[in-house]
Amino acid sequence: MSNTNTDFLLAIEDLTVSFDGFKAVDSFNLYIDKGELRVIIGPNGAGKTTVLDMICGKTKSTQGSIKFKNKELTKLREHKIVRAGVGRKFQTPSIYENLTVFENLEISYPWGRTVIGSLMFKRDQKVLDSIHKVAEQIYLIDDLDKQAEFLSHGQKQWLEIGMLLVQKPELILLDEPVAGMSVKEREATAALLNEIVRDRAVIIIEHDMDFVAQIAKKVTVLHMGKIIAEGTMDQVQNNEKVKEVYLGH
Numbered sequence: 167m168s169n170t171n172t173d174f175l176l177a178i179e180d181l182t183v184s185f186d187g188f189k190a191v192d193s194f195n196l197y198i199d200k201g202e203l204r205v206i207i208g209p210n211g212a213g214k215t216t217v218l219d220m221i222c223g224k225t226k227s228t229q230g231s232i233k234f235k236n237k238e239l240t241k242l243r244e245h246k247i248v249r250a251g252v253g254r255k256f257q258t259p260s261i262y263e264n265l266t267v268f269e270n271l272e273i274s275y276p277w278g279r280t281v282i283g284s285l286m287f288k289r290d291q292k293v294l295d296s297i298h299k300v301a302e303q304i305y306l307i308d309d310l311d312k313q314a315e316f317l318s319h320g321q322k323q324w325l326e327i328g329m330l331l332v333q334k335p336e337l338i339l340l341d342e343p344v345a346g347m348s349v350k351e352r353e354a355t356a357a358l359l360n361e362i363v364r365d366r367a368v369i370i371i372e373h374d375m376d377f378v379a380q381i382a383k384k385v386t387v388l389h390m391g392k393i394i395a396e397g398t399m400d401q402v403q404n405n406e407k408v409k410e411v412y413l414g415h
């Protein structure tokens with residue numbers, strides 16, 4: 167495990183995980199600056215989700231180091247990693263369908279550990295302001311009183327991003343955030359991501375290449391647990407190895 171401090175918001179070194187001898191992620195390095203939006207692409211089974219699982223503590227690494235603001239995360243439990251400032255959104259939205267948009271945002275506010283506890287917490291102006299600000303960012307300011315089950319699929323995805331944003335994480339991990347979205351919703355999501363990344367860093371796993379091209383400045387390509395290319399979208403698309411293993415031409 168590396169003991170050197172870095173200026174990076176996130177510094178991952180030599181990260182490896184074996185499942186019964188099979189290395190799903192193998193000697194993976196990744197350095198992310200504040201304000202950076204990084205996209206990880208790669209064919210099915212490349213290890214992308216496993217990398218995010220290790221950052222958020224869902225899967226424990228076999229070897230290597232994950233430093234977030236120079237704090238080692240590999241030995242921390244999931245809730246401690248959340249409290250350290252790392253927010254993760256999974257592929258399927260995990261919002262509370264029977265609560266309103268406002269309530270969903272409110273229960274995600276950092277005071278609450280339980281749904282009931284946080285609903286009973288006295289609402290003060292600071293909380294209201296921050297919920298309204300997030301609701302505006304995620305395009306749901308006019309839907310605060312709407313029950314979440316009546317939102318479109320895309321709006322549910324935004325709400326879940328909003329539920330992360332109220333916790334003010336400094337690193338957000340997103341797994342295929344635009345899956346199932348309309349073209350218009352994708353465009354709005356690209357704008358949303360470019361906005362939210364200004365105060366933090368965002369790592370996204372994405373399969374949709376048009377969307378990747380819209381948002382990515384730097385792309386990391388994973389194949390069989392290893393990085394095979396890293397650079398701008400143009401650079402990775404023109405990389406022979408990437409063409410061979412990933413783009414199929």
Ligand SMILES: Nc1ncnc2c1ncn2[C@@H]1O[C@H](COP(=O)(O)OP(=O)(O)OP(=O)(O)O)[C@@H](O)[C@H]1O
Binds near residue numbers: 190209212213216
């Ligand atoms: N808990 C686990 N136990 C055993 N094998 C696992 C486990 N988690 C992941 N794997 C294996 O690790 C490999 C990488 O899986 P992972 O889900 O990270 O890939 P991915 O790049 O996210 O793929 P996709 O694009 O299909 O989501 C796969 O071969 C998968 O079967």
